Amino acid sequence: MSGMSRRRCSGRTHVLILTLLFGMPCxxxxxxxxxxxxxxxxxxxxxxxxxxxxxxxxxxxxxxxxxxxxxxxxxxxxxxxxxxxxxxxxxxxxxxxxxxxxxYVDLDGRLRKLEPQVAQSAEARSADDGKPPVDPPRKAVSDPAAETREYEAALNLFRANKLKEAAAAFESFTKAHPDSTLTPSAQYWLGNAHYSLRDCKKAIDAHRLVASKWPAHPKAPDALLNVATCQQELADAKSAKMTLDTLLAKYPDSTAATTARQRLKK
Missing domain, CATH: 1.20.5 (Single alpha-helices involved in coiled-coils or other helix-helix interfaces)
Structure with missing residues (x-):
């Protein structure tokens, strides 16, 4: 190879190397x-x-x-x-x-007009027939007007929803005037006051006393009905039924008996 050819090859090689050197970074x-x-x-x-x-x-x-x-x-x-x-x-x-x-208060006033002024049962009268008159024992002189005021005061407490005060007043009245014609009513309202205070046991005792001690009183049937109501609320259905049966037997024509029949049907 001539010198000219070698110079050409060398030049091409340099060009290629330069191209590679500058082209790669790009x-x-x-x-x-x-x-x-x-x-x-x-x-x-x-x-x-x-x-x-x-x-x-x-x-x-x-x-x-x-x-x-x-x-x-x-x-x-x-x-x-x-x-x-x-x-x-x-x-x-x-x-x-x-x-x-x-x-209740209005009903009480109406019933009081029907109540006899002298509390004497038919049984007591029949027992005295044929016997020589006996002087009755002397009793303390009562003041009907004062008793009425005291009873009305207790009733007004009940009307005003002062139940504890009313219960105390009625109980005080029954103890102070055991022989008053208003005592059965006071005992009945004492039971109602206890019932309103949600004390069914005391209410039962109070109403039972009305029915047992004053069976001829107009409030006696209602007292038995109230006893049955309290017994039902105490979940004593058996005793309640017995009380309602007693009510029907003793007072079949009373308004309370009508309510008792309705309850027994349920």
Whole structure:
């Protein structure tokens, strides 16, 4: 090979080497530039996804807060409504109790007009027939007007729903005036006062005394009916039935007997 040919080959080789030396950095730079561009786009995409998810979570949280606030408001309104119903029912119950007490007092006044002024049973009169008169034992002089005032005072306490005071007043009356014509009624109202105080045992004792000691008194049938009511509330159904049967046997034509028949049918 001539010298000219070797110089040409050498020149081409130098050109190739230079091309490789200067071309490779450009190629690598282009690749790195493309990779950097790709990384930026991926980062922006991820940021966008995170932003979307965050906004969705915030929206869900906000909706939950609104729903919770609505539920709290609804509960407040329901509580207010129920409170109003309770207050209304309490007022109606108090009014009904007051009307019932007024009814009892009015009934008591009517029955007192029918009661005899002299408490003497038919059995006692028949036992005295044919015997020589015997001087009755002397008793303390009573004051009917004072007894009536004392009885009315106790009854007014019951009417005013002062039940403890009424019970004490009626009990005091029965002890102070055991022979008064008003004593059976006072004993009856003593039982009602105990019943209103939710003391059924004392109410039963008081009403039983009315029925046993004053069987001919107009309040005796109602006293037996009240005994049965208390026995039912004490879950003593057997005793209640026996009391109602006794009521029907002794006072079949009384108003209390009508109520007793209805209860026995249930």
């Amino acid at each position: 190629a690598f730079g282009a690749r790195y530039a493309h990779a950097g561009l790709f990384d930026d786009e991926e980062a922006r995409r991820q940021i966008k996804d995170i932003s979307i998810k965050t906004n969705e979570r915030l929206d869900t949280f906000a909706k939950g807060q609104i729903e919770l606030a609505n539920q709290i408001q609804a509960l407040r309104e329901e509580n207010s409504r129920l409170r109003g119903q309770v207050e209304t029912l309490t007022y109606e119950l108090d009014s009904a109790r007051k009307r019932q007490q007024d009814f």
